[in-house]
Amino acid sequence: MNADKLKYIGISMIKIMLGITMAWHGFAKVTDLQGTGQFFASLGLPTQMALMIGLIELIGGLMMIAGILVPIVALLFVGVLAGAIVTVKLQSGFLNGYEYELFLLVVSAGMGLFYADDKYLQRMLAIIRK
Template identity: 45%
Template sequence: MSKRNEIGTFLLRVMLGLVFLANGVSKFQGGIENTVGWFDSIGIPGFLAYAVGTIELVGGIAMILGVGTRIVSLLFGIIMIGAIFTVKLPDGFLNGYVYDLVLLVLAAHIVLNGSKLLSLGQLIFKGREA
């Protein structure tokens, strides 16, 4: 990957991490029980709120630091597919799932390309994919 492409992928990685970190913090900040209740109310098992919130929070930090970026991106992608098909699809493209689709594509890019620039994973694993 060229240096310019790697810089672009680094920027995507950090932004993706920040977005998911912020969403994870918001789920726990107001009390995860609120998210559990909302999940239950829309027909999603409430316990999944803990999994989603944790993946967003811990995964967001890992993504920013560049640790396990491909695995975390895959998990983010699964969350976005779930959000699109369980919540956002009925509201249409612009009013519903456009934002989630953008996050899904960013996650797919990181899964396919990795991101080594300024990556803690790169330092830890010395040359292996982060």
């Protein structure tokens, strides 16, 4: 197997696992909107954000797995995860606090940067223009 194929397999494994993780978290939020909404309200956030964040995670996770609009989905994940760190996890410190969300944020940013090459963006623009 050549090095390029191995790189593609490796980055695909990371992309798929990120998608599964985010989709699963989104599914949990969407299937318990009342509980998630109450949690958001306890943070001083609008309860409607529970659905919005859940859908970003669920649909975005599925899109990440499929490789659809990866840079845009990754940017949305970065926003969601940064929000989670700032509003919930930061006060707990790094260990047993925000390390998991920070890890997912960095992986999301990496996926966004990896897939934000000229060829990928040109293909997406061609699809949008049709």
